[in-house]
Amino acid sequence: MGIPNQEITVLDPGLGLVEASPDTPIVLGVSSLGDDNLLRTYARKTDVVSNFGQGPLPEAWCKALDIAGGPVRGMRLTKSVVPTFGSITTTRTSDSTGTIAVAITQKDAARAWQIDDPAGTPVFTEQTADFASATTADVDPLPAGAVTGDQFAIGYDQPFTSLEQIISTSGVGGTFAYSYYNGTAVVPLTGVSDLTVSYTAAPGTYLSTWTMPTDWVRQSLNSTELLYYAYAEVDTGPYGTDAVLSQGQINGHGAHDDYEVIVEILKTGTVATGTFRYSLDDGRSYSGEFVIPSAGDFDIPFADITITFTPGAGAIFFEDGDVFEFDVNAPYYAVVDLATAVTALLAQSLEFPFATLTGTPASAADGATMFAAVDGHATSFENINRYIAFIMDSGDDTTTATLSSYAAVSSRRVMPVYGTTDITSAKPFEGYSVPKRSAVELLGGWAADKLISTDLARVREGPVPGVLEISHDENLTEELDAGRITTLRTHTGRAGFFVTNGRIKAPSGSDFRFWQFRRIMDVACRRVFIEQQNFLNISVRTNSDGTIDERDALRLESIVNEALKIELTQPANAEGTRGHVSEVNYSIDRTNNINQSSTLISTVAIRPLGYAKTIETTIGFALEVAEAA
Amino acid sequence: MSDKEKKAAEAKAAKAKAAEKAAAKAAEAKAKAPDTPDGWVKRLGKQRTIKLLNGKKVKRPDPIHLAAAQLHGWDDHRHHAGGHMRLTQADYEKALKAAERPVLCDDGKHHYVPHPGALSEHHPHGKSFKASKIGQEK
Numbered sequence: 001m002g003i004p005n006q007e008i009t010v011l012d013p014g015l016g017l018v019e020a021s022p023d024t025p026i027v028l029g030v031s032s033l034g035d036d037n038l039l040r041t042y043a044r045k046t047d048v049v050s051n052f053g054q055g056p057l058p059e060a061w062c063k064a065l066d067i068a069g070g071p072v073r074g075m076r077l078t079k080s081v082v083p084t085f086g087s088i089t090t091t092r093t094s095d096s097t098g099t100i101a102v103a104i105t106q107k108d109a110a111r112a113w114q115i116d117d118p119a120g121t122p123v124f125t126e127q128t129a130d131f132a133s134a135t136t137a138d139v140d141p142l143p144a145g146a147v148t149g150d151q152f153a154i155g156y157d158q159p160f161t162s163l164e165q166i167i168s169t170s171g172v173g174g175t176f177a178y179s180y181y182n183g184t185a186v187v188p189l190t191g192v193s194d195l196t197v198s199y200t201a202a203p204g205t206y207l208s209t210w211t212m213p214t215d216w217v218r219q220s221l222n223s224t225e226l227l228y229y230a231y232a233e234v235d236t237g238p239y240g241t242d243a244v245l246s247q248g249q250i251n252g253h254g255a256h257d258d259y260e261v262i263v264e265i266l267k268t269g270t271v272a273t274g275t276f277r278y279s280l281d282d283g284r285s286y287s288g289e290f291v292i293p294s295a296g297d298f299d300i301p302f303a304d305i306t307i308t309f310t311p312g313a314g315a316i317f318f319e320d321g322d323v324f325e326f327d328v329n330a331p332y333y334a335v336v337d338l339a340t341a342v343t344a345l346l347a348q349s350l351e352f353p354f355a356t357l358t359g360t361p362a363s364a365a366d367g368a369t370m371f372a373a374v375d376g377h378a379t380s381f382e383n384i385n386r387y388i389a390f391i392m393d394s395g396d397d398t399t400t401a402t403l404s405s406y407a408a409v410s411s412r413r414v415m416p417v418y419g420t421t422d423i424t425s426a427k428p429f430e431g432y433s434v435p436k437r438s439a440v441e442l443l444g445g446w447a448a449d450k451l452i453s454t455d456l457a458r459v460r461e462g463p464v465p466g467v468l469e470i471s472h473d474e475n476l477t478e479e480l481d482a483g484r485i486t487t488l489r490t491h492t493g494r495a496g497f498f499v500t501n502g503r504i505k506a507p508s509g510s511d512f513r514f515w516q517f518r519r520i521m522d523v524a525c526r527r528v529f530i531e532q533q534n535f536l537n538i539s540v541r542t543n544s545d546g547t548i549d550e551r552d553a554l555r556l557e558s559i560v561n562e563a564l565k566i567e568l569t570q571p572a573n574a575e576g577t578r579g580h581v582s583e584v585n586y587s588i589d590r591t592n593n594i595n596q597s598s599t600l601i602s603t604v605a606i607r608p609l610g611y612a613k614t615i616e617t618t619i620g621f622a623l624e625v626a627e628a629a
Numbered sequence: 630m631s632d633k634e635k636k637a638a639e640a641k642a643a644k645a646k647a648a649e650k651a652a653a654k655a656a657e658a659k660a661k662a663p664d665t666p667d668g669w670v671k672r673l674g675k676q677r678t679i680k681l682l683n684g685k686k687v688k689r690p691d692p693i694h695l696a697a698a699q700l701h702g703w704d705d706h707r708h709h710a711g712g713h714m715r716l717t718q719a720d721y722e723k724a725l726k727a728a729e730r731p732v733l734c735d736d737g738k739h740h741y742v743p744h745p746g747a748l749s750e751h752h753p754h755g756k757s758f759k760a761s762k763i764g765q766e767k
Contacts, residue, residue: 372699376692
């Protein structure tokens with residue numbers, strides 16, 4: 001012990017506050033925590049992570065908060081596309097024999113209840129700790145001599161479809177069926193495969209699986225937290241011999257994101273003697289050093305991936321310098337999951353300017369399929385006067401395949417983004433600091449940070465933040481920009497990476513070539529819609545031919561023009577001059593017989609700003625040189 | 630009722646029954662007959678009503694149909710073959726299912742795999758879908 005002293009540690013970030021965002025976009029994607037299809041708004045990254053955990057959604061959400069400030073809205077989508085693992089590549093220092101296997105980490109149930117007489121006066125006996133522990137023969141899932149209606153309830157904070165249980169004493173004489181709560185009643189699960197055979201199978205480890213219900217609702221049992229419960233409910237009894245379990249665990253809740261995993265042996269040895277470290281970002285950052293567990297299994301925290309070390313025959317088991325590498329492909333949502341989320345968003349009255357669809361389609365063809373659906377959804381929003389653009393990943397593929405797959409699709413509201421970035425994580429953890437991320441996450445935050453008239457490619461905005469490397473540099477191989485796919489690029493003589501163009505994949509000849517045109521038009525549409533709502537069912541004076549009286553026409557025009565000016569011509573743009581557009585004018589038709597048609601016809605004309613996409617200069621020596629202004 | 634009248638009534642009833650049967654058969658045949666994707670959209674009600682900015686209301690296919698159209702190259706077909714693709718109701722419905730969710734394929738990734746009976750030969754990846762291992766459901 002040293003001499004008396006003080007040590008003061010300043011916690012930063014403590015509040016986790018971010019700057020206010022000029023716009024409030026929405027991020028859609030999958031995550032390890034949270035409820036599907038519910039819109040949430042957060043201004044602090046800590047709230048995002050504590051409520052949504054890991055995955056493409058919280059990563060992009062936090063990135064948007066980092067770049068643009070808050071608040072940012074988000075919605076978790078159903079992840080019906082499960083994560084996958086790539087093959088393991090092994091590089092050995094010499095002739096070691098150790099191998100690794102990889103799997104999604106199994107999870108302990110949040111609650112496990114033996115329920116006696118649930119229909120009458122239920123008696124709850126908690127089995128949670130015993131169900132989680134590996135101690136043998138300590139779980140009594142059902143009451144002694146269980147009869148029809150008695151239950152074993154297993155609860156978790158996410159819906160689950162796979163349960164692994166270890167039987168130590170086989171039950172005899174009864175059967176049960178798995179069921180769940182749908183918000184109204186406890187109903188049977190479908191597609192059930194129960195290898196425990198109602199706990200009558202011989203002692204051993206068995207899986208029980210079922211089809212994920214779409215209407216599973218959380219419940220509170222015995223005044224505890226709300227959880228998703230699966231019930232093993234006795235339908236034939238009594239059990240003559242009571243089943244006893246050793247342990248039960250929930251499968252399928254891990255590998256939450258895209259990871260490029262490296263496991264590197266640091267000290268030669270076998271289990272309990274050798275050491276290793278791991279990286280989830282292809283070696284750009286590493287964990288601390290760990291001893292290879294004696295049981296062989298090591299759970300990577302946050303990622304929820306379990307690595308199993310198997311020493312092999314030796315004589316060298318794991319050797320200093322041995323490297324095991326594999327990729328993890330994040331879970332993802334399907335076209336049908338997005339449709340469900342959009343239905344939920346359509347029911348919300350909240351407005352948002354654009355949505356970032358996180359996650360990467362497995363190929364450009366898959367991306368184009370998703371793109372077609374997204375365009376359809378954009379139209380659904382427009383139908384109810386909600387003007388929304390979408391940013392999505394074009395898919396993990398070559399530039400040639402991307403151009404080919406997207407050749408036949410177009411949308412005036414969807415910006416497909418190509419490529420990945422090695423980028424500082426907005427929510428790093430051990431071994432995961434500079435992951436490879438879809439450029440769509442960066443673009444979502446970048447777009448949220450910009451004024452509506454600012455070109456996403458404006459060089460004076462500076463390089464996109466936090467990017468160390470890009471997978472595709474459009475400056476080196478000009479391929480995708482002409483195909484209206486958004487890319488990143490370098491600029492000669494400047495450090496960092498820039499947006500090539502904020503490309504909407506609009507049809508040929510469309511005005512919506514660039515992101516800013518979409519944004520400006522959407523702001524104009526929204527403003528005109530709001531102002532004109534006040535005109536619905538008003539009365540106007542008319543001339544003898546039924547056309548609107550000039551005095552009323554001018555009065556109404558003035559109202560809308562004033563509002564449009566406040567939004568479009570008065571605010572400062574990125575150059576510091578006034579106006580997101582050069583000119584805007586709202587006018588009312590003077591020729592329409594409003595007495596007869598009961599229709600007010602109006603027109604809005606917008607002259608956008610010009611954007612210097614190309615600069616042509618002639619330079620040379622001359623005798624006559626005018627003095628520079 | 631005389632025997633003659635009875636016989637006439639029976640003959641009339643039999644005729645009506647035969648006509649009814651023929652109509653049902655024709656309706657069934659019509660339902661089974663190939664149609665264009667847009668035709669199936671209308672017949673099966675896979676549409677939403679869209680109000681355009683000019684106030685006009687039009688009916689548009691729902692997003693799952695649009696995804697299926699892209700996945701199976703129906704627009705490519707119209708462009709290159711000069712006419713709409715024709716497919717049965719069963720093939721159309723399987724095409725919609727194919728566009729709803731990707732499936733795990735031999736390359737270890739999840740891909741949207743077109744339903745062969747609804748895939749246009751003019752789809753840019755139509756041939757590779759059929760030839761390559763990628764796209765074959767695991």
